[in-house]
Amino acid sequence: MIRDERGSMSAFLAMLFLIFLLLISVCAEGIYIYTAKGKAMAVYMSGFSHTKGNYQKELADMYHIYAMDPRYKKKLETDFADRMKESLDNSEDSFLFQTGNTKLSDEVNLTAQKGEVLKYQIRQQMKYEIGSDLLKTWTNNIRTSTDLQKQITDIKGQISKDEKEAQKQQEDRENTKKSDKKDNEQIKPSAKKDPRKGFMKLLKEGSVSLVMGKKKVSDLPIDIVYGKKDTTKQKIWDFMNRKTMEKEMDKLKETSSADSFTSELPVIFYAQKYFHCLTDTSKKEGTKYEIEYLIAGKDSEKENLGAVFWKMIALRFLTNAACVYQDPVKEKEATLLAASVLGITGFPPVVAVAKNLLLIALAYGESVIDVRNLAEGKKVPIVKTVSDWQLSFSGLATLNCKQKPAKQGMKYEDYLLLLLIMQKDKRQKYFRMMDMMEQNIKRKVPDFKMDQCISSYKITQNLKLKKLGFGGMTLPFAPYTDLKLSRFTTY
Incomplete structure (x- = not known):
């Protein structure tokens, strides 16, 4: 087919x-x-x-x-x-x-991611505004302040050393002069009033009245939404008890660190630029002490200011204690005053301890005077010399002295930034910023919320x-x- x-x-x-x-x-x-x-x-x-x-x-x-x-x-x-x-x-x-x-x-x-979202925007905003000179200056300031923490260890060692030496002298004296009753009664100084007692009485009145006197202080409430409220209370230092003072100084040493301060610089400079504080008089309404709230976390302005004052006093104590222990004149005055205060009951070991506690009290009192200068907008030297010293033992009970503000040094705002750097819980400053932002914007937009x-x-x-x-x-x-x-x- x-x-x-x-x-x-x-x-x-x-x-x-x-x-x-x-x-x-x-x-x-x-x-x-x-x-x-x-x-x-x-x-x-x-x-x-x-x-x-x-x-x-x-x-x-x-x-x-x-x-x-x-x-x-x-x-x-x-x-x-x-x-x-x-x-x-x-x-x-x-x-x-x-x-x-x-x-x-x-x-x-x-408000998400534990403050990291806000932190990112702040760092982006500030990374071009922090000059190398400013960074270097602050690095030096922080290191100078925090390096002085070792003075606390030195002070504790000095107290122990003085007490041991006095104890040895007492034992030697008792061994060589047992038969001479007159020698046992050779030092009978007339007892004087201990200035530490009057000073401690002043401290109990609170840091705000201690620093600000009769000046008007804002006491507006803080609406805490995102931050964590700080409920701790300031414990007044007992300059009459050696063991108590050593514990307080140990706590101060633990809380005065500034680890990773470089990473925190953007946010603290942002806080300085966009938030207000005691010495900034430009804000007419709302919260006046905003940076103080970022540091302290209390729910009232007066409490925040008081907490910051205590922290500043503690910071100044680090530098002032270093100065007072390097001054042989003050050490001699403290020895004589301790013997006079204790009178006939003052045997050498007790006098040695009292001498050191008087020196510590004087350094702490000087710190209060420094914070008064700072609150008035004046500068205070980072590290003091004898010529910069303001307070004497005779003025300790009343804190009366002639204030000596310095031409060179750190201002109130500088110490606020230092306290921000030294915060233990570094995230809290971001949450507290959210509180301040929301509270201020709500005056213009009543229903504003950061978390929306x-x-x-x-x-x-x-x-x-x-x-x-x-x-x-x-x-x-x-x-x-x-x-x-x-x-x-x-x-």
Whole structure:
């Protein structure tokens, strides 16, 4: 049987041509979809920029912190979808889109991640504002202050050494003069009033009255929302008891460290720039002692100021104790005063301990005078010399002396920053900043809340793209291609 192959070549070529057209259409469709996705993404990113522009204005103006306004969040999805539809529909190209649903997700607010979100923005804001000279100056100041912690160990060692030497002298005297009753009564000085008692009585009145006197002090309440309230109370130093004083000095040594201070510099300079303190008189309403709250965490302004005063006194004590123990004149005065205070009961070991406690009390009293200078906006030398000293033993009970502010040294604001660096719980300053920011902005926007301000988020937009048509036939066969655009952004 003979097969009829006429026309087979034509059919074969026709099929090859159709396959070729199909491949061309698929390639054209791919290029079309790829180009359409680029167009859609451009419109999407434009809408994204629009959403970021709706930041909380008062927060940005007052603190240079950026986050989405909570009021805009409520209409973000609708607004974003409308802008996408308007931009795509009004386009003059040949792409045909249908906008689907818009979803806001993965929201991170300013108070999230244990303060790390706010910390990041602060570091970004301040990294170009901290000059190398400023960094070097503060590094030297901090090291000078914290290196003096070893003086506490030296002071404790001096007390123990003096007591042992006095004990040995007493034993030698008793062994060589047992038969001479007159010699046992050779020192009978008339007892004098111990200035430490009057000084301790003053301390019990509180640091605010001790430093500020009769000056008016703000006592507004602090609304603590994000920070942790500090409920600890200041314990008055007992300059009459050696063991108690040694315990207090050990606590001071533990709390006066400034580890990793370089990493904390951006935030403390930010605090100085955007928050107020006692010596800053520019703020007329609201909380006056904001930086003091960042440090102390009390729920009233007066308590915060008082807590900061105590901390400053303790810091100044470190440097003043170093000075007083290097002054042989003061050491001699303290020895005579200790013997006079103890009278006939003062045998050498007790006199030696009393002498050292008097020196410590004098250094602490001098520290109170220093903080008075600081509160008045004056400078205090970082390390004192004999010529800088202000308080005498005779003025210790009343803290009356002539104040000597220095031309060179650290100011009240500098000590605030030092205390911020030395905070044990370094995250608390960020949470307390949130409290201050919210409290101040609420005076303009009553319903403002920091934990509703979105710092970062993701927007997902669903689209449908109509495919190309060839001679009335769409290839591939589904008429629309689904597109899903999604991006994560942060301020």
